[in-house]
Amino acid sequence: MSPGDHGAQVEQLNAQLKTLETEQAELAKFQAADKERRSLEYTIYDREMSQTRDKLAQVEEERKKEADQGGEVQDRLVQARASLKALDRQLKQATAAGTDLAKQVDEANRAKKALVTRSAQAHVSLSEVLDRQRSSTQTQERCEKELQQLEGDIEAQQAVVDTALQALNDQEQRTSDNAAELTRCRKRLQDIYEKQGRSARFASEAERDAWVNKEVKGLQKVLSTKQAALTEAERGVATCNAALLQQRQVTGAKETTYKEKQAEVGACEQQLTALTQRRDALMDQRKAMWRENEEVQARLHELLDTKKRYEKQMDSAMPWDVRRGLEAMRRLVTQHAISGVYGTLIDLLDVLQQLYTAVEVVAGNQLFQVVVDSDETASRISQLLVREKAGRLTFIPLNRLQPRNTEYPTTWGSDALPLIQHIKFDAKLDPRLPLAFQQVFGKTMLCKDLDTATQVMRQAHMDSVTIQGEQAFKKGTLKGGYLDPTRSRLEASKRLQAIGRDLEGINAQDEDIRQRQAAVEQEMWRVLSDRQKAEARLDHLKGIVQLHKDAVQGARQAEAAAQAQAQGAAQRVTGLQANVQEQQGSIQELKAELGTSLLAQLSASEQQDFTDLNPRLKQLQEEADGMQEALLQAQTAHAEASTRLSSDLLLRQQRLQDDLAAADLPGLEAELAERQAEEAAAKAALAEGQGRAQELEAKAGEGRASLSELKGQIEQLKEQLATGDQSVQDEAKRMEALMAKRSALQAKRGDLEHKIRDLGTLPADAFQKYREESLPALHKRLTKTQAKLKTFGHVNKKALDQFQSFTDQRADLERRLKENDRGEEKIKELIGTLDLRKDEAIERTFRGVAANFREIFAALAPQGRGELVMHRRPQAERDSARDGDDSVVEKYSGVGVKVSFGAGETLVMKQLSGGQKTLVALALIFAIQRCDPAPFYLFDEIDAALDPQYRTTVAAMIAAQATDEHNPAQFIITTFHPQLILKADTVYGVSHTNRVSRVDVVTREDALEFVQSEEQHEGQGQATQ
Structure with a gap:
């Protein structure tokens, strides 16, 4: 509002004040009646206000109670919803856990069935081993008893054999002596016959002696041969005896080795049993760790799922x-x-x-x-x-x-x-x-x-x-x-x-x-490897034991053969000794005949020998016949005793020993221990499996009970939520009714406050004058007062208020007039300062943009130059504008562009082609960007109207600006030309399929190929046109 307007208002107010002064006389009477009316109305309004306030307080108290109850219900609902959400999660977890437990129960039942089968098989195997052990024990007892009895029979039979052998030797000696005596007698008788015939055979003693010497020489040669044979036979006997002794040593050694290998087999079986027990124990440990790992993994997955849920909430x-x-x-x-x-x-x-x-x-x-x-x-x-x-x-x-x-x-x-x-x-x-x-x-x-x-x-x-x-x-x-x-x-x-x-x-x-699994697995592999080695070694040792057993039998057979050979050699020596003695006797008799007289008649002694020899020969022959029969009987007895000993008793002993060895009680004991360990392990595993199955069944039962309980709790919470929602609705309705009632009371209170304010300034006694009267009496008084006031209808009832109001308005307008005058001076001063700062900012910004424009245009148009020109208003025009209505006069009228593209002629914008105007516009944009950089720019086909050479320079300029050290920026450009594609960091292709557009990253080569195909297509279209 101008100062002139303020002055006019002040003059108008002074005129109204003069008019109001003439109406004050009638106003005094009206004011007295009006004061009474306002006192009565104030008392009535104050009474109604008190009642309204009491009702409002009561309503507010009820509202607070309802709000508190609603808040409690809301809190309970929030808690119930949170509990329901938590119970839903627990229900899902319990359901998943129940499913897992059901699978575990099925697996445990299957494992229990397998363990029952394993325990039954172990029991059957143990029973078989026990039966075999009992059978082997019975066999051993029987064999030991038979062996003990057989050993006595063998000892007795050996004595019989020895006795028969001694009798056979004695009979052979007697037979040999008889045969030697018979041979000697026959030889003597033959010699007597020959000597008796030599008297007729030889003519002289010399001739006889020559024949005797010759015969002696022949006999001596035969004797030498037989003595050599005897020596050889005696050496053969010594060799056979040495071989027999050596063979007996070999047999003993092989029997010792056989027993040692049997002991090794027993030790290996015990080792195999221990390794089997260790393997079973490790397998049980591994299964226990598998179950423990499953529980840990289930807990881990549960924690990871919960973590993922809370991480999603945090994200x-x-x-x-x-x-x-x-x-x-x-x-x-x-x-x-x-x-x-x-x-x-x-x-x-x-x-x-x-x-x-x-x-x-x-x-x-x-x-x-x-x-x-x-x-x-x-x-x-x-x-x-x-x-x-x-x-x-x-x-x-x-x-x-x-x-x-x-x-x-x-x-x-x-x-x-x-x-x-x-x-x-x-x-x-x-x-x-x-x-x-x-x-x-x-x-x-x-x-x-x-x-x-x-x-x-x-x-x-x-x-x-x-x-x-x-x-x-x-x-x-x-x-x-x-x-x-x-x-x-x-x-x-x-x-x-x-x-x-x-x-x-x-x-x-x-x-x-x-780590424990790795250690158990490593120990398992070691035990399995050792057990495999032990099994291989056991098989190898059993093969070796069999070989040694065969070797022992072979050695015994070789020993028997050597003994038979030694006996044959001894008999041969005996026969050769008899032959040698016979030859020696013949030689001695022939030598004794040398030098004796060649007589036709025998001597008395020879005749006596001749007479005695015939009966003697007959006697010896009879004895020889008896001795041969006795010798045959002795040989038969010895053969029968030896045959019974070697072919019956010793064979039975060998068979019994083989049966004892086959019984293999140490091996059976080791196998029994292994089977007992297996059965104990199977029973323990079965007990553990049954316990685990029962535990899982119990857990499954608890899970089902917990699941049922959770479902019951969820149903209860849903019922509580339904009840709570209904309570909230009821509370909302009651609250709405209370709010409506409060709003009505507040409106009434506001109306009463407004009426009290409309009463204006009250008399000093208005607050206490009618306090003791009742409302009916007050209303009666008010009716009378209002009737009295009607007589003053022509009086300006607001003259005093208007007078005071106009007086205040006049003082306020005078004050504001002074303030406006001071403010106008300050505003003019501020406008001058701001105009100066604006001009400085424009000049500074223009200089920066103009310098950037020159530099950028020179880069975009080589051999070209460009200038920005500031157009200023003439001083006369500015002065005339200040004299007019406008209080603000612009110093500048605009900015012009002058460019040259290397031809030497300077052009303005109107003289440029479309591509040149685009280049100038881009140079201006880049110049402004350098003064006020932005983080990114979006250009839509800015190179459409540019020549190829300018597209290249524009692309280079954008690439340089994008990687500028001080003000890097991101450029997002749409183009159909290769120059910008060659400089771009990332190329996107826009495709349209089924009315849906897609943006995908494409390679630079695909983009260039697409642009070239588009250019060829446009070229073909233009050629067609």
């Missing part, structure tokens, strides 16, 4: 770039070994669960700010994040924190306490750590309710928060509403921390199980 509760920044920060801190990073506020603080909502609403996204020791650490991490384009973080460097000391009010006692007192943290990380929490939470009070929070906000001028998350800011604003406690970020963070600790324990347990 949705924080900005995307902050989440990326936190993930990258954790990786970079580990990768670059950065110290002094303490973590986010949400990870560092600890608070009661009831205060989660209050802490979250106060801190907001500050919960994800990272506390570091210094700004250097924050700067280093920030640089790494920027370099990798890995999100955004806000840091709290402790060395930069200097929070002010806050004096907390104590007026409200425990109803309002500093929030920082309820927050716990580990100050051992850094003594300055409390500063971070003081900065975030130090200026907020925790109040019991919103009313207390509002009082603290108004009186102490501090931010306040309630446990429910309602906030009262010191600037006077309130903030609140329903907050879903199931989406609490603090709850998710603490759960994630707890899950992390549980995962560490589970992973450690899993690693321990893996």
